[in-house]
Amino acid sequence: MHDLQPITALGAAEPRVDTVGTLSCHEVTTLALASVAARLGQEAACGKKLRAFLGTDAPGPAKAVLSQLYSAVWMGPEQWMIGGDDAAGELLADIVKSKLGTTASVTEQSDAWCCFDLSGQGIVPVMELLCNINIRAMQSGDAQRTSIHHLGCFVVCGDPGGFVRILGPRASAGSLHHAIVTAMKSAL
Amino acid sequence: MIINHPLLGPRDSAEFVYLGDAELIDRPDPETASPEDWYEYGYLRDNPAGLHRELWWHEGGDRSWLVVTRNTMTHEITSVEIARDVARKMGRSS
Numbered sequence A: 001m002h003d004l005q006p007i008t009a010l011g012a013a014e015p016r017v018d019t020v021g022t023l024s025c026h027e028v029t030t031l032a033l034a035s036v037a038a039r040l041g042q043e044a045a046c047g048k049k050l051r052a053f054l055g056t057d058a059p060g061p062a063k064a065v066l067s068q069l070y071s072a073v074w075m076g077p078e079q080w081m082i083g084g085d086d087a088a089g090e091l092l093a094d095i096v097k098s099k100l101g102t103t104a105s106v107t108e109q110s111d112a113w114c115c116f117d118l119s120g121q122g123i124v125p126v127m128e129l130l131c132n133i134n135i136r137a138m139q140s141g142d143a144q145r146t147s148i149h150h151l152g153c154f155v156v157c158g159d160p161g162g163f164v165r166i167l168g169p170r171a172s173a174g175s176l177h178h179a180i181v182t183a184m185k186s187a188l
Numbered sequence B: 001m002i003i004n005h006p007l008l009g010p011r012d013s014a015e016f017v018y019l020g021d022a023e024l025i026d027r028p029d030p031e032t033a034s035p036e037d038w039y040e041y042g043y044l045r046d047n048p049a050g051l052h053r054e055l056w057w058h059e060g061g062d063r064s065w066l067v068v069t070r071n072t073m074t075h076e077i078t079s080v081e082i083a084r085d086v087a088r089k090m091g092r093s094s
Helices: A043-054 A089-103 A123-130 A170-187 B035-043 B083-089
Strands: A017-020 A023-028 A032-038 A071-076 A079-084 A104-108 A113-120 A143-148 A151-159 A163-169 B002-005 B009-012 B017-021 B051-057 B065-071 B077-082
Touching: A017 A170, A023 A170, A032 A043, A032 A089, A043 A089, A043 A104, A071 A143, A071 A151, A079 A089, A089 A104, A113 A123, A113 A170, A123 A163, A123 A170, A143 A170, A151 A170, A163 A170, B002 B065, B002 B077, B065 B083, B077 B083
Parallel strands: none
Antiparallel strands: A017 A023, A023 A113, A032 A079, A032 A104, A071 A079, A113 A163, A143 A151, A151 A163, B002 B009, B017 B051, B051 B065, B065 B077
């Protein structure tokens, strides 16, 4: 039998934490992801089933649903990224698919993304160095896709003054982490 | 240059990739098209000094395709539509 050790997106055994001043960047390893795309002609039915699954309406453009058992981020017209925690794990896509049936195409995404949480004071100047979204105008529950360090990333605002989640391509986790920490050191 | 995305609001043009004439949406039907139709679709473009409808891709954003009406002399953008909606109005997709 193989005896394999799981590693994080940055290649270590434990998630990385970097702190500059009072702002911390946490590598998140407990997030499961699955993408949902409503099928042609099934948009309304898919929306209804998503509503039952999430406990609230699926988020509209540039919005996210947070603080539920499952989170959701709007990706494009009739497309969402569903997030779950460790409990859902590798099974998240199967769980979502079982709820949405033939109204949507569901794809496992956990292994495609890395996740960094910024928490503390000084998020605004750091994000302004990283990308060109209007971070000052973002409210809790806003989510934007943008380019950070030439990488297509999602920025989800949990608390405009204190918590932002960044999802980026896992294959470039090292580059994204480098960009975030460099911006933290420059701005703070 | 700022492109006013129909869903996401004003966004910097640096987030977008330019493809070209929006006529590309209207691909000939492979079942019935003649070689002349393909020649026209593949190679012939108007080059107007003035309003031009063109395709832009929001690569650094929500990855949507947009039909942008831009004045090639002033760069003024007068209309931005989701390309999917434009295609459906033309009877393509459903």
